[in-house]
Amino acid sequence: xxxxxxxxxxxxLAFTIAIFVHLNFGAKSIKFIDIFNAFWDYDxxxxxQVIIRNMRFPxxxxxxxxxxxxxxxxxxxxxxxRNPLADPGLLALMSGASFxxxxxxxxxxxxxxxxxxxxxxxxxxxxxxxxxxxxxAAPSRSVVGLLLAGAAVSALCKAIVIVINLLNxxxxxxxxxxxxxxxxxxxxxxxxxCLPWIxxxxxxxxxxxxxxxxxxxxxxxxxxxxxxxxxxxxxxxFSVIVLTASxxxxxxxxxxxxxxxxxxxxxxFGQDYEKIIPFSALIGAIFMLLVDLLSRIILAPxxxxxxxxxxxxxxxxxxxxxxxxx
Amino acid sequence: MSEINFRLFxxxxxxxxxxxxxxxxxxxxxGLSATFMINIMLGSYDxxxxxxxxxxxxxxxKHIDSTVVWQLRMPRFLTAAMVGAMLALSGSLxxxxxHNPLADPSLVGVSQGASLAVVALIVLFPNTPIEFRALAAxxxxxxxxxxxxxxxxxxxxxxxxxxxxxxIGVAATISAGTTAMLTYGHINNSIAALSWISxxxxxxxxVTCLVLFIGLLIILPVLVWSAxxxxxxxxxxxxxxxxxxxxxxxxxxxxxxxxxxxxxAVSVAGPIGFIGLIAPQITHKINSAxxxxxxxxTALIGALMLCIADILGRTMLSPIQIxxxxxxxxxxxxxxxxxxxxxxxxxxxxx
Numbered sequence: 001x002x003x004x005x006x007x008x009x010x011x012x013l014a015f016t017i018a019i020f021v022h023l024n025f026g027a028k029s030i031k032f033i034d035i036f037n038a039f040w041d042y043d044x045x046x047x048x049q050v051i052i053r054n055m056r057f058p059x060x061x062x063x064x065x066x067x068x069x070x071x072x073x074x075x076x077x078x079x080x081x082r083n084p085l086a087d088p089g090l091l092a093l094m095s096g097a098s099f100x101x102x103x104x105x106x107x108x109x110x111x112x113x114x115x116x117x118x119x120x121x122x123x124x125x126x127x128x129x130x131x132x133x134x135x136x137a138a139p140s141r142s143v144v145g146l147l148l149a150g151a152a153v154s155a156l157c158k159a160i161v162i163v164i165n166l167l168n169x170x171x172x173x174x175x176x177x178x179x180x181x182x183x184x185x186x187x188x189x190x191x192x193x194c195l196p197w198i199x200x201x202x203x204x205x206x207x208x209x210x211x212x213x214x215x216x217x218x219x220x221x222x223x224x225x226x227x228x229x230x231x232x233x234x235x236x237x238f239s240v241i242v243l244t245a246s247x248x249x250x251x252x253x254x255x256x257x258x259x260x261x262x263x264x265x266x267x268x269f270g271q272d273y274e275k276i277i278p279f280s281a282l283i284g285a286i287f288m289l290l291v292d293l294l295s296r297i298i299l300a301p302x303x304x305x306x307x308x309x310x311x312x313x314x315x316x317x318x319x320x321x322x323x324x325x326x
Numbered sequence: 327m328s329e330i331n332f333r334l335f336x337x338x339x340x341x342x343x344x345x346x347x348x349x350x351x352x353x354x355x356x357g358l359s360a361t362f363m364i365n366i367m368l369g370s371y372d373x374x375x376x377x378x379x380x381x382x383x384x385x386x387x388k389h390i391d392s393t394v395v396w397q398l399r400m401p402r403f404l405t406a407a408m409v410g411a412m413l414a415l416s417g418s419l420x421x422x423x424x425h426n427p428l429a430d431p432s433l434v435g436v437s438q439g440a441s442l443a444v445v446a447l448i449v450l451f452p453n454t455p456i457e458f459r460a461l462a463a464x465x466x467x468x469x470x471x472x473x474x475x476x477x478x479x480x481x482x483x484x485x486x487x488x489x490x491x492x493x494i495g496v497a498a499t500i501s502a503g504t505t506a507m508l509t510y511g512h513i514n515n516s517i518a519a520l521s522w523i524s525x526x527x528x529x530x531x532x533v534t535c536l537v538l539f540i541g542l543l544i545i546l547p548v549l550v551w552s553a554x555x556x557x558x559x560x561x562x563x564x565x566x567x568x569x570x571x572x573x574x575x576x577x578x579x580x581x582x583x584x585x586x587x588x589x590x591a592v593s594v595a596g597p598i599g600f601i602g603l604i605a606p607q608i609t610h611k612i613n614s615a616x617x618x619x620x621x622x623x624t625a626l627i628g629a630l631m632l633c634i635a636d637i638l639g640r641t642m643l644s645p646i647q648i649x650x651x652x653x654x655x656x657x658x659x660x661x662x663x664x665x666x667x668x669x670x671x672x673x674x675x676x677x
Contacts, residue, residue: 085491137667144491148428148666151494155599156659159652162524166646180505255498305509308502315499319477322491 004275007268011282018289022063023056025293058188060289065191066183066251067261067288068281069198069243072205074258075265075280076243079216079273080236083146084325085318087259088244091150094255095157096127097248098179102161106171114193120245127153128241181252181307183292194246201242205277208235212273254307256314261287263321347619350612354626358407361633365403366395368641397532405530405594406636406650407629408538410601412591414628415549415621417602418609419584422556423577424489427610428665430603431588437597438497439470440589441523442504448519449511460537463593464586470496471585525596525651527636534594541590549583553621556580598651600658601628601635607665 023035030048037043038052070088077086088094100123101116108115134149161179165172177184211232214222223229247254261284262276268283269275291313295304330343367373373395381392413431420429431437443466444459474496478488508516508523521529588602605628609620632650635657639648 090494134663134667145666147491147494149663152659152662152666155655159655159659162652163643163648163656166648167643180509255502299510302510304506308506308509311498311502315495315502318498319492319495322488322495323477 011279015282015286018286019060022060022289022293023052026056026296055185058191059183059185062187062191062250063183063288063292064285065195065198066247066254067257067284068202069247070254070257071261071280071284072202072277073240073243075262075276076205076236076240078262079212081146082216085147085321087256089253089255090147090259092127092131092153092157093124093244094248094253095154096123097245098253099123099157099161101249102164102171102175106164106168116190116249117194117197117246120249121241124241124245127157178252180305181254182305183251187250190250194250197242197246201239202281204235204239208232209274209277212236216273252307255311256318257284257287257310260314260317343619347623350623351626354630357630358626361630361637362403365633365637366399368637401532401535402527402530403633404535405538406527406632408542409527409591409595410628410632411625412587413598413602414605414624416584416587418606418624419580421606423580426490427607430600432597432599435470435474435493435497436467436585436588437592438500440467440592441597442466442500444593445504445507445519445523449507449515452515456533457537460541460590460593464589467585467589470500471581522596524649525598526649527595528647528649538590538594545583545586552579552583596651599655600662601631601654604658604661605631
């Protein structure tokens with residue numbers, strides 16, 4: 001168990017360092033003393049402290065939330081479908097959530113941010129049920145059935161979103177950056193409405209971790225071990241939908257985070273979902289902070305969209321996984 | 327006698343065509359002609375049949391109607407027909423050699439490779455003439471196709487499955503590159519690239535028609551010449567080598583033709599999905615003949631599909647035009663799902 005504790009300490013350390021670098025780096029480099037003072041001894045006349053408190057801190061929380069939510073959602077999906085290639089993006093949940101947001105905000109023309117997570121959840125539920133129905137119509141080899149169904153549903157949702165945006169230019173102007181998946185300073189507006197959902201989703205995920213370990217051994221095995229499979233399945237479904245939808249509502253669709261982080265976590269902490277779920281959240285948060293840092297460094301002073309970086313990192317890892325598995 | 331034999335060029339080209347196939351060709355050509363008339367008639371400026379006939383018969387007839395028909399709608403129709411035919415042919419070749427009825431140029435990374443190359447050309451070298459787009463698309467598509475073949479090369483029993491999944495992975499990765507270029511290129515170039523990437527034939531001119539036509543003139547004879555080698559490739563490598571086919575060489579050759587066709591189509595019309603997937607499937611449904619006669623059928627069906635998609639896109643929500651590529655996806659994705667379920671139920675798919 002010594003190595004577990006060591007790994008845990010390393011993760012916490014990396015997390016702390018990532019937070020500090022994230023807060024410190026930017027168009028204006030800020031002294032560590034000001035970072036501390038922004039929280040413990042706030043001085044509203046000090047410009048650096050205002051930047052930290054009003055701009056970088058919300059962004060930091062957003063990145064941590066999104067990273068944790070997507071990674072845990074991916075881990076849950078991989079365990080529950082027993083499919084190592086499951087990912088909220090590849091199985092069309094993300095395009096479903098963005099579809100929900102676009103359709104919802106166009107139909108009801110509500111500009112309150114409170115509705116975004118709900119619209120996103122509606123879309124994600126729709127597409128996930130669709131993908132599951134299509135994939136279960138396939139008796140064998142559901143690994144591929146799921147992925148192909150996801151690709152097709154995803155393509156359909158994206159096409160409908162483009163058509164809606166063609167019809168309504170205002171919608172296009174509002175959601176253009178968001179649709180390519182980017183952590184922006186605007187996310188702070190939606191954050192208060194998503195944060196409770198994400199915390200709820202994470203709690204449900206942690207509570208179902210024990211049963212998920214059994215479920216990842218097979219449906220029948222889990223039943224034999226005395227797990228209430230139906231109730232567990234509902235909890236996992238709820239948690240996946242809430243986490244993915246909130247993350248999409250915050251920053252738009254970010255591909256491959258939910259695929260990559262659980263695999264990294266598994267490499268370090270083994271197959272036990274009681275460890276994978278919480279540590280996926282932690283490692284996902286670190287991953288997202290690093291990606292956000294990269295997005296600000298590469299093309300400074302412009303920011304590269306976060307979704308581009310996660311796809312550039314995640315795509316090759318997906319390919320390596322496919323090669324290893326098949 | 328329900329079949330017709332023919333021999334051409336001192337027995338160099340021989341064949342046998344069933345009368346059913348010929349009647350299907352005839353029906354499709356009729357359908358295409360009907361779409362042609364509708365395509366010319368409809369639009370923000372409606373024309374009647376008698377006006378069109380007058381314009382078509384007498385090229386000297388100078389009128390604003392004549393300009394609309396000859397400069398706008400005619401090249402657009404021809405481009406749509408040729409692009410649809412090429413995508414359908416490319417898809418049918420890919421499906422035959424990967425033993426996978428779900429293969430499609432847009433699913434296996436060919437379209438994305440071409441997209442990356444063309445967007446890079448438009449954004450980074452905005453002053454190159456439009457003819458070079460075809461070349462760039464071809465280079466990009468073949469590079470990505472080679473990459474996918476190379477990565478997915480391995481344990482052959484599941485080769486086609488790996489091929490598709492790795493295609494999805496590579497496509498996602500390079501799409502990120504394309505998006506980056508669109509987002510951070512100069513705004514005017516980005517807009518030009520964006521209108522190309524949404525996939526449609528609204529930019530068609532006689533120049534694009536010419537590019538496509540020349541490309542077809544080069545590729546089609548090669549395709550006809552190689553048609554006989556497609557048939558054994560539909561079996562497993564063991565069988566096709568056993569019956570005397572040079573499997574590896576033919577496979578590579580057919581992939582190159584498929585890539586060339588898709589690249590040329592994409593270079594003009596932008597990435598258009600699902601035509602290459604659906605058209606060969608329809609052909610299999612209505613006619614399970616030899617590859618040679620099926621190819622013409624597939625090409626006609628593809629042409630018809632894209633022309634109808636273009637008409638729908640222009641008229642459904644007019645005055646706003648929806649690119650034909652989008653309409654194709656809106657119709658094609660549900661069709662793909664339908665096929666996915668059916669194939670699994672029949673347990674025939676090699677997944």
